[in-house]
Every structure is written in C-alpha cells, then in structure tokens.
Amino acid sequence: METKSWSVKGKYVIITGATSGIGLAAAKELAKRGAILGIIARNPAKAEATVAALKAVAGDDAKVDVFHADMTSQQSIHDVAKVIENSWPRLDVLINNAGAMFVKYLTTEDGIEMTWAVNHLAPFLLTKLLMNKLEESGNGRIITTASHGHKMARNGIGFDDLNGRKNYRFPHLLMGGPNYRYGETKLANIMFTAELGRRLEGTGVSAACFDPGLVATNFNQDNGALARMTMSVMKRFSRTPEKGAETLVWLADSDEMSLSSGSYYKDMQRIVPSNQAQAPVAAKRLWEMSENQL
Ligand SMILES: NC(=O)c1ccc[n+]([C@@H]2O[C@H](COP(=O)([O-])OP(=O)(O)OC[C@H]3O[C@@H](n4cnc5c(N)ncnc54)[C@H](OP(=O)(O)O)[C@@H]3O)[C@@H](O)[C@H]2O)c1
Known part of the structure; x- marks a missing residue:
C-alpha cells in the first residue's frame, strides 16, 4: 500500500466561513482527523x-x-492576520x-462592491498577509472555495468596471447582474489560484481551488423572500x-496538492475551468488590479 507523505493531523489550519455550510462540514472532518484549527x-x-459543534464530533481535546x-x-x-501571526507558532x-x-x-467601508470584497479581495488579502507564515512552515497549502458558477461570467472579468456597477444595472434573481457578479468573483478565485501557483513556484507552498457542487447551505438567505424560495427549490437537487466539503478535506489531507499547484478540482479530480479562467495574462492583470484595490 502506498504511504502518504502528508497528513493534516497535527497541522495548523486556518479556515474562514466555518460557522455554516461547507466550511462547518469541512472543519468537523478536519477536527476529527486531528488538525489544529483556527x-x-x-x-x-x-x-x-x-467550537461546541467541533468538540462534539472530535472530542473535548480537539x-x-x-x-x-x-x-x-x-x-x-x-x-486578524496580525493576531494569527503573533499567536500561532506556525501555519x-x-x-x-x-x-x-x-x-x-x-x-464596503473601503468603497469596494460587497460580493467582490468578500469573495475575492478578502482571500487575496488574507493570503498575502499570511504568506510569510505559510512559507516558514516549509510546505504550506492554500485552498480556496471556488464554484462551477464561475462560468456565469461568460465574458471574463470586467476590468473596465472592477467595482461591478454595470452588473447591478438590471438586478433580477435568476440570470441577472448579481449572478454575473457572483460568477465573476468565483472566476477570480480560480484565476487567483492559478496565478498564485505560478508565483509560489520554488517556495514549497502550493495553491488549489475547488468546486463543491450545488450544496444545501445557508447561502443566499439574506437576499429576500424570492432568493430564499429559489434556494429552497434548489436544495432538492443539492x-x-x-459531500460539498469532501474535496476541500481531501485537498487539505492528501499528497495531491504538491503535485499540481494552481489547479482547479471537483470531486477529488483535477478539472478544466472555463477558457477565461485559464488565461495567464488576464490572471496577472487581475492580480495587479487587486493589489491596487487594497
Ligand atoms: N452552496 C453552494 O451550492 C455553493 C456552490 C459553489 C460554491 N460555494 C461557495 O462555498 C463557500 C461557502 O458557502 P456555503 O454555501 O457554505 O454558504 P453559507 O452556509 O452561507 O456559509 C458561508 C460562510 O461564510 C461566512 N461569511 C460570509 N460573509 C462573511 C463575512 N463578511 N465575514 C466573515 N465571514 C463571512 C458565513 O459566516 P456567518 O455564519 O456569520 O454568516 C459562513 O460561515 C462560498 O465561498 C460559496 O461561494 C457554495
């Protein structure tokens, strides 16, 4: 039997969005496998x-x-990056x-459109701020939750309208601007990961992102009654x-990441994202423009 050279047991793992949905399910599984979670x-x-839910599944010593x-x-x-930097021995x-x-x-208070701020700029900034700590650990990993929804951004990132005003001109729920905008942020997750993979070459740190599939969570519950109704119908097919957290946990706990940094995954397989997501020139441009938004 092949032996694994990497295990998440005893590893220091920071996760955002663990209070609900995919993140909570992943955190529970990682805690069960012995990760030290933040x-x-x-x-x-x-x-x-x-914390109570994690201890309930992984024991009080988790x-x-x-x-x-x-x-x-x-x-x-x-x-928060400063607190982690100062209080954790490693990452x-x-x-x-x-x-x-x-x-x-x-x-936001920084003048950034909210979906872009939370879904793209926040991971971009957090990753940059914690990079030294990840590099110090020798073989750190960065995993970002992307989505099949990146394909909604059919024309790629709107570089002429990075704050997304055009997307909100015709807001309606199913195919409207906010959906395009969401797709744009998830496209940005994949392009960010690909560019990160290139920039991290030789550092020992690797990056990956994944599509969790359509998952029954609290997603899109704060956007009014129609959005909640749409989500409750979609839950039947979710x-x-x-299951949505399975690939995330696998990326955190398998040897795979060191093999193919910068890649996009679904169901524990490397998959090919949209053409826009594979364009290195656009990914570099996105990186530079994101830096200007900080
Ligand atoms: N559900 C799907 O079908 C699906 C499909 C593809 C990709 N995804 C992606 O999966 C990820 C997780 O979503 P989910 O479906 O699990 O939804 P969810 O149940 O709504 O969970 C979202 C998590 O993000 C946290 N969060 C949201 N805004 C935040 C903010 N401003 N600051 C700090 N934390 C914040 C939430 O915290 P609170 O608990 O405080 O709200 C929650 O822990 C997202 O990146 C989403 O785009 C979801």
Whole structure:
C-alpha cells in the first residue's frame, strides 16, 4: 500500500466561513482527523456554537481557536492576520472558504462592491498577509472555495468596471447582474489560484481551488423572500454540506496538492475551468488590479 507523505493531523489550519455550510462540514472532518484549527468568524455567538459543534464530533481535546474578523473590512483582515501571526507558532494550511452573494449593489467601508470584497479581495488579502507564515512552515497549502458558477461570467472579468456597477444595472434573481457578479468573483478565485501557483513556484507552498457542487447551505438567505424560495427549490437537487466539503478535506489531507499547484478540482479530480479562467495574462492583470484595490 502506498504511504502518504502528508497528513493534516497535527497541522495548523486556518479556515474562514466555518460557522455554516461547507466550511462547518469541512472543519468537523478536519477536527476529527486531528488538525489544529483556527476559525475566522464575524459572529462571536456563531463562533462559540461552532467550537461546541467541533468538540462534539472530535472530542473535548480537539484544538480549536477562534479569531474574529469581518471579511468585508480590509482593516479587520489586517487585524486578524496580525493576531494569527503573533499567536500561532506556525501555519500549514489556509482555507479561504467564506463567501456570499449580494443582490443589491452595496459597498464596503473601503468603497469596494460587497460580493467582490468578500469573495475575492478578502482571500487575496488574507493570503498575502499570511504568506510569510505559510512559507516558514516549509510546505504550506492554500485552498480556496471556488464554484462551477464561475462560468456565469461568460465574458471574463470586467476590468473596465472592477467595482461591478454595470452588473447591478438590471438586478433580477435568476440570470441577472448579481449572478454575473457572483460568477465573476468565483472566476477570480480560480484565476487567483492559478496565478498564485505560478508565483509560489520554488517556495514549497502550493495553491488549489475547488468546486463543491450545488450544496444545501445557508447561502443566499439574506437576499429576500424570492432568493430564499429559489434556494429552497434548489436544495432538492443539492448535495449535503458533507459531500460539498469532501474535496476541500481531501485537498487539505492528501499528497495531491504538491503535485499540481494552481489547479482547479471537483470531486477529488483535477478539472478544466472555463477558457477565461485559464488565461495567464488576464490572471496577472487581475492580480495587479487587486493589489491596487487594497
Ligand atoms: N452552496 C453552494 O451550492 C455553493 C456552490 C459553489 C460554491 N460555494 C461557495 O462555498 C463557500 C461557502 O458557502 P456555503 O454555501 O457554505 O454558504 P453559507 O452556509 O452561507 O456559509 C458561508 C460562510 O461564510 C461566512 N461569511 C460570509 N460573509 C462573511 C463575512 N463578511 N465575514 C466573515 N465571514 C463571512 C458565513 O459566516 P456567518 O455564519 O456569520 O454568516 C459562513 O460561515 C462560498 O465561498 C460559496 O461561494 C457554495
């Protein structure tokens, strides 16, 4: 039998969006497998409930730290990165999983459109801030939750309208602008991962992203009654959070990542994303433009 050279047992793992859905299911499985977890959460009560849920499945000795941050605020991300930097001895795996979709055009305190801020710029910034710590660990991993929904951004990233105003001109729920915008952020996750893979060559750190499939979670519950109704219909065709988290857990706990950094996965297989997601020139441009938004 082939032996694994990497296991998540005893590894220091930071995860965002672990208070619900895919992130919570992944955190439970990682805790069961002996990871030392740090959950980044915005809601203290939900964070407490998550710690209790993790200990309920992994035992009272499970190691879980809570870090507080709101992914809509760049200051909050800077603050939490500093706390992690100072309080954790090392960092082996960073999981950028928190995500949302905003049907209304809203901007953050930094003047960034919300869906872009939470889904793309937050992982971009958090990864950059924690990179030294990941590099120090020798063979760190960065895993980002992307989506098949990246294909909704049929024309790629709107570089002439990075704050997405055009997307919100005709907001309606099924095929409207906010969906395109969401797709754009998930496309950005894949392009960011590909560019990260290129930039990390020779550092020992690797990057991957994955499509969890259509998963029954709390996603899109804050966008009014019609969105909730749509999601409840979609739930009938959805996977469980545990199934949705399977590839994430596998990426955190298998040898695979060191083999193919920068790749996109589904169901524990490397898959090919849209043509836009594979364009290195656009990925480099996205990286540079994202830096200008910080
Ligand atoms: N569900 C699907 O079918 C599906 C498909 C493809 C990809 N995805 C992706 O999967 C990821 C997880 O989503 P999910 O489906 O599990 O949805 P979910 O149940 O709504 O979970 C989202 C998580 O992100 C956190 N979060 C959202 N905004 C945040 C903020 N501003 N600051 C800090 N944390 C924040 C939430 O925290 P609170 O608990 O405080 O709200 C929650 O823990 C997302 O990136 C999503 O795009 C989902």
